Amino acid sequence: MRVILCNFQYYFKPIIMQNYKLHINGKERSVAADADTPLLWVLRDELNLVGTKFGCGIAQCGACTVHIDGVATRSCQMQVSSLDNLIITTIEGLSEDGNHPVQQAWKEIDVPQCGYCQSGQIMTAAAFLEEHKNPSEEEIRKAMNGNICRCASYNRIEKAVKVAAEKMA
Amino acid sequence: MKPQNKNNLSRRNFLKTSILASGGMLIGFNLITACKPEAVMPVDIKKLNFNDFNAFIKISDEGYVTIFSPNPEIGQGVKTSMPMIIAEELDVDWNKVNVVQGALDSNNFKRQMAGGSQSIRFGWNALRETGATAKQMLINAAAVKWNVTASTCKASKGFIINKNGDKLSYGEVAKDAALLEVPEDVHLKKIKDFTIIGQEIVNVDIDKIITGEPLFGLDYKSEGMLYASVLRPPSFGQKLESFDATEAKKVTGVIDVITIGEKARNQIRSGKSNWTFKLSNTDKIVVIATNTWAAFKGKKALSAIWVTDTKLESTEDHDKILTKVLDGEKQKVRREDGDIQKAFLKADRIIEKTYNSPFLPHNCMEPMNFYANVTPEKVHLVGPIQTPKLTASIVADMLGYDVDKVTLEMTRMGGGFGRRLYGDFVYEAAEISNAIKKPVKLISSREDDMTTGIYRPAIKYRIKASIKDGKVTGYHLKEAAINGNMYGLLPNFFPAGCIPNYKVESANYRGNITTGAWRAPYTNFLAFAEQSFFDELASELNIDTIQLRLDLLQNVKGSTDKRIQYSGQRMEDTIKLVREKANWGKTEPGVYQGFSAYYSHNTHVAEIAEIELKDGFPVIKKVIVAVDCGVVVNPTGARNQVEGGVIDGIGHAMYADLSFKDGKPSHKNFNTYRLIRMQETPKVEVHFVENELSPTGLGEPGLPPAGGAVANAINAALGKRMYSQPFIKELKKSRVLG
Numbered sequence: 001m002r003v004i005l006c007n008f009q010y011y012f013k014p015i016i017m018q019n020y021k022l023h024i025n026g027k028e029r030s031v032a033a034d035a036d037t038p039l040l041w042v043l044r045d046e047l048n049l050v051g052t053k054f055g056c057g058i059a060q061c062g063a064c065t066v067h068i069d070g071v072a073t074r075s076c077q078m079q080v081s082s083l084d085n086l087i088i089t090t091i092e093g094l095s096e097d098g099n100h101p102v103q104q105a106w107k108e109i110d111v112p113q114c115g116y117c118q119s120g121q122i123m124t125a126a127a128f129l130e131e132h133k134n135p136s137e138e139e140i141r142k143a144m145n146g147n148i149c150r151c152a153s154y155n156r157i158e159k160a161v162k163v164a165a166e167k168m169a
Numbered sequence: 170m171k172p173q174n175k176n177n178l179s180r181r182n183f184l185k186t187s188i189l190a191s192g193g194m195l196i197g198f199n200l201i202t203a204c205k206p207e208a209v210m211p212v213d214i215k216k217l218n219f220n221d222f223n224a225f226i227k228i229s230d231e232g233y234v235t236i237f238s239p240n241p242e243i244g245q246g247v248k249t250s251m252p253m254i255i256a257e258e259l260d261v262d263w264n265k266v267n268v269v270q271g272a273l274d275s276n277n278f279k280r281q282m283a284g285g286s287q288s289i290r291f292g293w294n295a296l297r298e299t300g301a302t303a304k305q306m307l308i309n310a311a312a313v314k315w316n317v318t319a320s321t322c323k324a325s326k327g328f329i330i331n332k333n334g335d336k337l338s339y340g341e342v343a344k345d346a347a348l349l350e351v352p353e354d355v356h357l358k359k360i361k362d363f364t365i366i367g368q369e370i371v372n373v374d375i376d377k378i379i380t381g382e383p384l385f386g387l388d389y390k391s392e393g394m395l396y397a398s399v400l401r402p403p404s405f406g407q408k409l410e411s412f413d414a415t416e417a418k419k420v421t422g423v424i425d426v427i428t429i430g431e432k433a434r435n436q437i438r439s440g441k442s443n444w445t446f447k448l449s450n451t452d453k454i455v456v457i458a459t460n461t462w463a464a465f466k467g468k469k470a471l472s473a474i475w476v477t478d479t480k481l482e483s484t485e486d487h488d489k490i491l492t493k494v495l496d497g498e499k500q501k502v503r504r505e506d507g508d509i510q511k512a513f514l515k516a517d518r519i520i521e522k523t524y525n526s527p528f529l530p531h532n533c534m535e536p537m538n539f540y541a542n543v544t545p546e547k548v549h550l551v552g553p554i555q556t557p558k559l560t561a562s563i564v565a566d567m568l569g570y571d572v573d574k575v576t577l578e579m580t581r582m583g584g585g586f587g588r589r590l591y592g593d594f595v596y597e598a599a600e601i602s603n604a605i606k607k608p609v610k611l612i613s614s615r616e617d618d619m620t621t622g623i624y625r626p627a628i629k630y631r632i633k634a635s636i637k638d639g640k641v642t643g644y645h646l647k648e649a650a651i652n653g654n655m656y657g658l659l660p661n662f663f664p665a666g667c668i669p670n671y672k673v674e675s676a677n678y679r680g681n682i683t684t685g686a687w688r689a690p691y692t693n694f695l696a697f698a699e700q701s702f703f704d705e706l707a708s709e710l711n712i713d714t715i716q717l718r719l720d721l722l723q724n725v726k727g728s729t730d731k732r733i734q735y736s737g738q739r740m741e742d743t744i745k746l747v748r749e750k751a752n753w754g755k756t757e758p759g760v761y762q763g764f765s766a767y768y769s770h771n772t773h774v775a776e777i778a779e780i781e782l783k784d785g786f787p788v789i790k791k792v793i794v795a796v797d798c799g800v801v802v803n804p805t806g807a808r809n810q811v812e813g814g815v816i817d818g819i820g821h822a823m824y825a826d827l828s829f830k831d832g833k834p835s836h837k838n839f840n841t842y843r844l845i846r847m848q849e850t851p852k853v854e855v856h857f858v859e860n861e862l863s864p865t866g867l868g869e870p871g872l873p874p875a876g877g878a879v880a881n882a883i884n885a886a887l888g889k890r891m892y893s894q895p896f897i898k899e900l901k902k903s904r905v906l907g
Contacts, residue, residue, distance in 0.1 A: 017421060034421045034463065041462040045396070050388040051381015053583075054461075055534050056615040060839035063534060091381030103379040110371045110805045113246070113813055115378035116385060116534040116583030145848045148839065150534045150584050152816035153809065154850040 020080050024049070025093025033080045040064045040075040043090060051091035051119045055148065062147030065120040066090045072127035091119035094126060101167035102126045102160070109160040113151035121147045125161045129168055135161070186306065186347045192230035194343035196303050226255060226303055232327050232340030234259065235267045246806035246867075249373045251292055253802055257365040258300030258358060261327045261339065268373040289802065290771055290865045301355040303346075310346035311337045360800060360861045369805040374581065386552035386580040387538050387612065394540070394608045395424065397601050398464035400454040400471055401621045404832030406481045406681045408451040412473035417456055420470055422463025428452045429600040432567045433593075441566060445559065447623045447683045448593045451478075455601050461612050479681050481832035484527070484627070487651060490678050491629045494649035495523070500674035504660035504732070507670035512643030516635035520709055524632070524698035525893040528651075528827040529625035529687055530834075532844060535583020536618045541598035542608035543568060548575040548599065549608075553582035553589055560592035564599045587686035591623050616837045624827065625687030626651040630698040634706055635670070641706065641721065644668040646699070648675035652684040655691040661732045662692075662768055663699075663740065666725035682829060688817065689869040692769040693876075697822060697894070700765035700877030705890060714764050714881070715748055735768035739797045742858055743773040747795035750856050751777035760790070763882025767874040771865035773797040773858075776815065778851070778878035780886050787883050787900070789819060789851040792875065797858035798865045804857070807867055812853040814871025820845025822876030826895045843897075 017032040024047065031046045038057075043049040043066070052075055055063030059074040066075045067089040094100045098107075102125050112118045121144065128135070128143040135143070140161045149157065187195045227235040236252040252268045304324050311329040312319035314337065322331045329337050377384050402408060414426035430452035436442045437449060456467035513519055539552035548570055554560050554577070561577040564570075582589060598611040628650040635643035644664055648655055660673035687693060707714035722744075725737035744766050747753075756762055759781055766775035779791040792815050801807050824843035828835045836842035880891040883900075891899050 033460075037460070037462045041460060044387075045460040045462070048390070049381070050383050053385075053534070054387065054536065054612075056839045057465075058615075058838055058840055061534070091379075095380075098376055098380040106379045107371060107375050110369070110375070110809065112372055112375065112378050113809055114534065114582060114584045115372075115374065118378050119381045122379060141848045141850075145846050148534065148844055148846060150532055150586075150817075150844065152813045152820065152845065152850065154816060154845075154847045155812055155853060156809065158847065 018081070020083070022080070022083055022088060023086065024088045025090060031080065035079065035081040037080045038076045039066070039078040039080055039083060039088070042080050043075060049090050049092050053116055053120060055117065055120070060146075060148075061117070061120075062124055063117050063120040065123040065147070067123060067127055070127065070130065072124045089123075091123055094123065100126060102129065102164040105160040105164035105167060108163060109156050111153050111156040111160050113153050117147060117149045121149065121157055125157070125164060129161070129165055133165065133169060135165055137162075186349075186351065188344055188347040189227065189229070192344055193340065194228045194303075194306075194347040196226040196228075196299070226259070226299070228303070228307075228339055228343040228346075230340045230343055232338045232343075233265050233267065234261050234339075235269055237269050246372065246803065246810060247289065249370055250289060250802040250806055251296060252373070253365050253368075253370055254293065254296040255300040257363055258297045259304050260300075260324050263365050263368070263370065265327055289867075290863070293863045297357050298355065301357050302351060305352045305355045306346040306349050307339050307342050309349050309352060310342040313349075314342060314345065366800065366802050367804065370803050371805065384581045385535050385583050386540070387535055387583070389540050389551045389580060389610070391540070391542065391608050394542075394610055395605070396458050396461045396464045397598070397609050397611045398456045398458070398461075398468040398614070399429075399597055399601075399611060399617065400456070400468050400473060401448065401617070402451055402475050403620070404475070404477075404481055405683065405829070406477055406479045406832040407475040408478040409454065410474045410476045412454050412471055414454070414456075414471055416470040416472070417467040420458075420463055420467045422459045423456055423467040424459060425457045425605065426467070426471070427455050427457065427601070427604055429455055429597060429604060432600045432603070433596050436563070436567055443559075443563070445556065445563065445591045445593070447591050447685060448621060449596065453597065455597075457601070457605060457609065464612065465614060482680050482682060483830050483832075484828035484835075487627050487678075487680065487829070488525070490680075491627065491649040491651070494676050494678055495629055495631045495647050497676065500647055500676045501654070503655070503657075503673040503675055504665060505672045506665070506668075507643075509643050509645050509670045509672040512635045512637070512670035513633070513645075516637050516642065518636040518709065519633060520636070520702075520706060521631065521633040522702055522705065522890075522892065524630045524694075524701065526625075526628045526694040526697075527825070527894060528627050528682065528684070528829070528834075529821060529825050530619045530622040530827055530836075530842070531584070531586040531588035531687060532619065532842070533582070533584035533586060533588055536615060537588070537594040537613040538611055539595045539598040540608065540610045541595070541602035543599060543602040543606070546574070549578075550576065550595060550599065551578040551580065552595065552598075553580050553585075554592060554595060555582070555585050555587075555589040556592060560595050563592060564595060567596060568599060568603055586688040587690065588623060590686055593623075615839070619827075619837055619842060620834045621683075622834075623683045623685035625690075625693065626653060626682075626684035628691075628694055630695060632698060632702045634702070636706075636710065639710060641668055641710075641717075643670035645672045646674070648673075648695075650675070650677045651680045651682060652677055655695065658734050659691060659695065661734045663725075663735055663766075664703075664721055666728050666730055666733045666737075667721040668724070681832070688814075689769060689872045692767065692869075692873040693818070693821075694894070696765070696767040696769070696873030697876035697880060700767060700874060701880045701891065704764070704877070704881040704884065713754070715744060715753060718744060718766060735773065739773045739858070740766065740768060740775075743795045743797045744775045746856055746858055747775040747777055747793055750795065750854070751779070751793035753777060761882050761886035763878045763880065763885055765874040765877030765881060767870075767877075769873050770869045772867065772870035774811075774870050774874050776874045776878040778819075778875070778882040780879070780882040782886055787886055789823075789849070789879055789882070791852045791854065792819070792878065794853060794855045794871065795858060796855060796867070796871070797860070798867055798870070799860065799862040800864045801857050802864055807857070808855045810867040811855045811871040814867075814869065815853050815875045816845060816850055818872035818875025819851065819879055820849070822879060822894050823849070823896050826898065
């Protein structure tokens, strides 16, 4: 339990938050947060892992995708209090220095335009390719359908997933 | 006497060099001034200082080149393509070039703006001359060192070589070069000698993007920063009356609840507001918290009473009103050729159609956000904005600071699409920080963005054409829009100059739904209406739809009308290229093609969409695109822009719909608002017309023709014309879809 005293203008009150231990990118991290805080905001606001993006807050766009025990998961829907003993991987922890085959494929194909959605796209693709070694075009399109790219770089995403699959084979 | 050369004079005034403390050379130039050769510049170069420049090239004594790219990056690729142009003329190895977003303060970076696909078009000559001038200075410095005449030396890939075979690197002479006068004589490369321009250069931010490094406004943080969430009226036409923050203040992490709006409204009241002042007519409630989640939760816990200030508008009303506007006589004539009335009187046949578009939110993936830290001494602003200079000056005025006390840092932007031209959220962030005396980050939720937006306005077009002896003799287009009307140049786009009797008129209805620029303003829908209409006209005339366009284009060739914006020849070449590449009219059974061509933002584009039917449902399989944008600077980036524009255009034409009921938008988030996703995405094949003309923009021009190409393909497949967007609604109505 941690108590933060906050003296702010005319308003004064103690903020009481629970402490949570999270396994993120191979490290154990401790955060003080309200129990219902989504993992997304814990990552971004408390742990400075801002590669995981906020897009819709209702699991419709995929910008906030992380891996939880290897499964692509919308971090905006995972409350911090529900993550006990689960292994979390974010875009920052996907590889040592951006050398995951999916990241390399993204670079090779020059996928991004604005780039905002791409970490979510990469995380979705990386989890998908762990399960599908030689995916068809249709399987790729289905797997990636939950991730919105407002710049519509979809065809390059599809191509990059194919290239990544070849690299991983 | 030496002949005066205008270009040389202007170059001397936009360039200045200096020695770097660390060794090497710094070249400052003012891109904006350089882009306007007609502008009169102060002649006394000594009075200029580096604050007058908005772009820099740094050449280190190791020969590494850093280019500070001045224009905001919203995903259109200028952060890569503009430095490529400099590096080309500088003749340096691209591997030795590092590109940095300009040091980002409005004092040093004047008049940066992204919008209208104009960055490359305006920058082309200036960037080339800058690179060439720097190269010439390096050559001159080497020549002095060798004691030879500069004309006997050559530069290539970062080295200067003389006739004796001596070689010096740029780094070795950079410091000396900085002391030389800016040369009057520089030679630009021949386009065929380009080695960087035309190469596939990967986005310079790629490594940061794929590893999730902080890049965007939402990623920015400072010590002690608080988070703010703003509650605005739920319906357009409402204002805040009162609110109760008791429950909101109970939320863990919520620090305070305040109201803002006074400062922005003062600007409006005192007549100092401008076109960027949108959504500023009411007080707003702000929840201040220690983290984003608490700010969002606090906002949900607020209860507020809103009063209706002006009429609450609904789409149903808009529809009737816009029809009335179309029927009315109070239209403003935007262009008129010949005698349109006579053409209709003499016509064998008259065809008239009306096209309807809904409002559209921008839906940038990165929701609106901005950081502000207002202290008694200065104002520090950081975030994604397409108009940094203008926004900073407005904040200065609003809060009563000198403009040089306001610093605005630009971040990469998670999409713009026109939304970030308007600084409303920056004004809000500044007002909040000013009130709480703390650094603060304003963060919009998706719901905030979608329901309190600055929308693409709902518009109706009515197009009427007369046919006489199998020829189109008259063309009359009327526009009725909510709030704004098409901008000045549009009536001079195709088919202006192609049809002897021609009239374009527009009128609007001033409503209270906030509207503004949306990717390819007006043309994003006008192109669909017009290109659908010509397709129908071709059917009526019983001629090939492409042939009809080509026949009409012959009439504008050689026209002396300076108002005409497009080129008949370039449009013809573009159309012929797409016709050939798509194998027009010779598809396999079950594949239906639709054609559309449109000139906008100085670029000519023609598209052919291919549709197949699956259980009677039209599935868009492929779009073949031909583009004339002059020299293609970075083909991979250029194709990316066109592919994105085409799919964006199709997605919005097919699915996007925002209607209003009593001032309230019909959608809040992506669970009901449909954006195109990967499974609906067609393949896009892009072909560029090869020429040596100056490059033009690509962020927008791919989009406008896309809707028409799909609509015409749907007609080819189903014999059903699309008159309204989104098409999915039309298809449902006609029971193509269950």
